[in-house]
Amino acid sequence: MKTSTLLKRFIPYYKKYKHILILDLICAGLTSVCELVLPVVMRDLTNMATDNLAALTISYVLKLGMMYLGLRLLDGAANYYMAGMGHVMGTYIETDMRRDAYAHLQKLSNTYYNNTKVGQIMGRITNDLFDVTEFAHHCPEEFFIAALKAGFSFAILFGVSPLLTLLIFLCLPLMFFVCLKLSRKQKQAFRDQRQQIGELNARIEDSLLGQRVVKAFTNEEKENQKFEEDNVKFLGIKKRSYSIMATFSTTIRLFDGLMYLVVIVAGGTLLTKGMITAGDLVAYTMYVSTMITTIRRIIEFAEQFQRGMTGIERFLEIMDSEIEIFDEPDAVEMPVPKGEVVFENVSFEYSDDHNEVLRNVSLKIHAGEKLALVGPSGGGKTTLCNLIPRFYDVTDGKIMIDGEDIRKYKLKSLRSNIGIVQQDVYLFSGTVRENILYGKLDATDEEMIEAAKKAEAHEFIMNLKDGYDTYVGERGVKLSGGQKQRISIARVFLKNPAILILDEATSALDNESEAAIVKSLDKLSEGRTTLTIAHRLSSIQNSDRVLELTEDGIHEKNELLIKNRKIRGKNK
Numbered sequence: 001m002k003t004s005t006l007l008k009r010f011i012p013y014y015k016k017y018k019h020i021l022i023l024d025l026i027c028a029g030l031t032s033v034c035e036l037v038l039p040v041v042m043r044d045l046t047n048m049a050t051d052n053l054a055a056l057t058i059s060y061v062l063k064l065g066m067m068y069l070g071l072r073l074l075d076g077a078a079n080y081y082m083a084g085m086g087h088v089m090g091t092y093i094e095t096d097m098r099r100d101a102y103a104h105l106q107k108l109s110n111t112y113y114n115n116t117k118v119g120q121i122m123g124r125i126t127n128d129l130f131d132v133t134e135f136a137h138h139c140p141e142e143f144f145i146a147a148l149k150a151g152f153s154f155a156i157l158f159g160v161s162p163l164l165t166l167l168i169f170l171c172l173p174l175m176f177f178v179c180l181k182l183s184r185k186q187k188q189a190f191r192d193q194r195q196q197i198g199e200l201n202a203r204i205e206d207s208l209l210g211q212r213v214v215k216a217f218t219n220e221e222k223e224n225q226k227f228e229e230d231n232v233k234f235l236g237i238k239k240r241s242y243s244i245m246a247t248f249s250t251t252i253r254l255f256d257g258l259m260y261l262v263v264i265v266a267g268g269t270l271l272t273k274g275m276i277t278a279g280d281l282v283a284y285t286m287y288v289s290t291m292i293t294t295i296r297r298i299i300e301f302a303e304q305f306q307r308g309m310t311g312i313e314r315f316l317e318i319m320d321s322e323i324e325i326f327d328e329p330d331a332v333e334m335p336v337p338k339g340e341v342v343f344e345n346v347s348f349e350y351s352d353d354h355n356e357v358l359r360n361v362s363l364k365i366h367a368g369e370k371l372a373l374v375g376p377s378g379g380g381k382t383t384l385c386n387l388i389p390r391f392y393d394v395t396d397g398k399i400m401i402d403g404e405d406i407r408k409y410k411l412k413s414l415r416s417n418i419g420i421v422q423q424d425v426y427l428f429s430g431t432v433r434e435n436i437l438y439g440k441l442d443a444t445d446e447e448m449i450e451a452a453k454k455a456e457a458h459e460f461i462m463n464l465k466d467g468y469d470t471y472v473g474e475r476g477v478k479l480s481g482g483q484k485q486r487i488s489i490a491r492v493f494l495k496n497p498a499i500l501i502l503d504e505a506t507s508a509l510d511n512e513s514e515a516a517i518v519k520s521l522d523k524l525s526e527g528r529t530t531l532t533i534a535h536r537l538s539s540i541q542n543s544d545r546v547l548e549l550t551e552d553g554i555h556e557k558n559e560l561l562i563k564n565r566k567i568r569g570k571n572k
Helices: 005-051 058-107 111-114 116-126 125-158 162-169 171-209 211-216 220-272 277-319 381-389 413-415 432-437 445-454 457-461 481-495 511-525 559-571
Strands: 342-348 356-365 371-374 396-401 417-421 499-503 529-533 543-551 553-556
Touching: 005 058, 005 125, 005 277, 058 116, 058 277, 111 445, 111 457, 116 125, 116 277, 116 342, 125 162, 125 171, 162 171, 162 220, 162 342, 162 511, 171 396, 211 220, 277 559, 342 381, 342 543, 356 553, 371 381, 381 529, 381 559, 396 511, 417 481, 432 457, 432 481, 445 457, 445 511, 457 481, 481 511, 499 511, 511 559, 529 543, 529 553
Parallel strands: 371 529, 371 543, 417 499, 499 529
Antiparallel strands: 342 356, 342 396, 543 553
């Protein structure tokens, strides 16, 4: 992405903080005054000392000293504001960008997360935006100071000696051309660096989250090997970045020496011919030094500039990710549904690989009906269920609830009326209480406890160390599979949806845990339209109807119910 495009999209973030920015630039101008005034003072002192020593009195020197002291105090106050509020402004902008990125990530579909590593996302909204903080503060400040010093220095120098000034400034175009070439290489190096650190983060996250599997299969050495490969690759990229930085720095120093050489040779020649005074040469040397320092500062800032550009670019890659699932312009709030769900010639394929999962599926689930869906793994059962809350949108056909296309309703209101219990339960790092209340954030303790009782979870929760305030660990690692599942069921009880989806909710449980969970699920499904995906007969024993989903479509499979009920009758 072009730098101009990146800046164009970044600059609007300054709008909220323009008053801080304006004052920061004023302070930046004030900090430049001392450096710009000092050469003039030294020229006057030198000229008076060589031409009219009698006029150089203690009183005059003290006046100059007091004036310069006042300027230094002003410089200190201005610098304090720049270093403090300037960085605060950068932090504000970073915070706004991170907020925008996170809000956008919440709107992206499952497809995006299926194809993007979490480590890469984390790197973009943390490390990358840290660089943006420094960039947001220093970029306008550095360029403003540079323009001010360069313009003022050029005017003074040209007044002293036009010829010498032109010789000096002839070096600048070549200097900027070379540095521009090197800065482009820097930008690519920083981009590669950010990309690889994202990969490294993803590798670490994957390995640490799967550490139980690693230990179970004694594959620590393999994980170390994979980590080392990514770590060494990152090392190589950083070495290349530092090599470019070294070339950059050396180039700047060589051009500095060239400009000082011009001052020594050309300035000395003009001095010997009486074309400039000694004071003029002193002032000239100091202004050249100021100008060179400014140019060096700007060029060295190019590293930070490129880091900032890389951070902005990676941020915009998130912001430019297409929102596939969104509210239609005329979408309305969904009333509490009766619960009739109809699939009408529904086809679906994933947008990233165009793998067709469903083709012309038609299905009607009556309000309050308990429907079981069976079929081979990979046949599209979970996908079909994910279409109802619009985790994905149908490729063709439509899905209706109570006779209305689900795309008519706002996403939030649609999903608030649908409850999902999955095989792979996700609990947030926090307490049992916080995880149950996720189903209804404003629920009372009484409502929460009642939901837990219905889910057959209250008893085991009270036996935990801190009851409902027990910390469950990351992803609920401190709880058993059955305990996590019952908490997830309590969460759905608290939500109290009209439509319920049970996605192989008991397939990973032992027989004892399964019996308790099935009992909880039976309570949960009472009075609700329930769609159950199952492999075990025990999961569908209370279903009204069983359908099998295959490549050939949907078929009635009610003989499974008959078989299951016969088995239950014999066991009684």
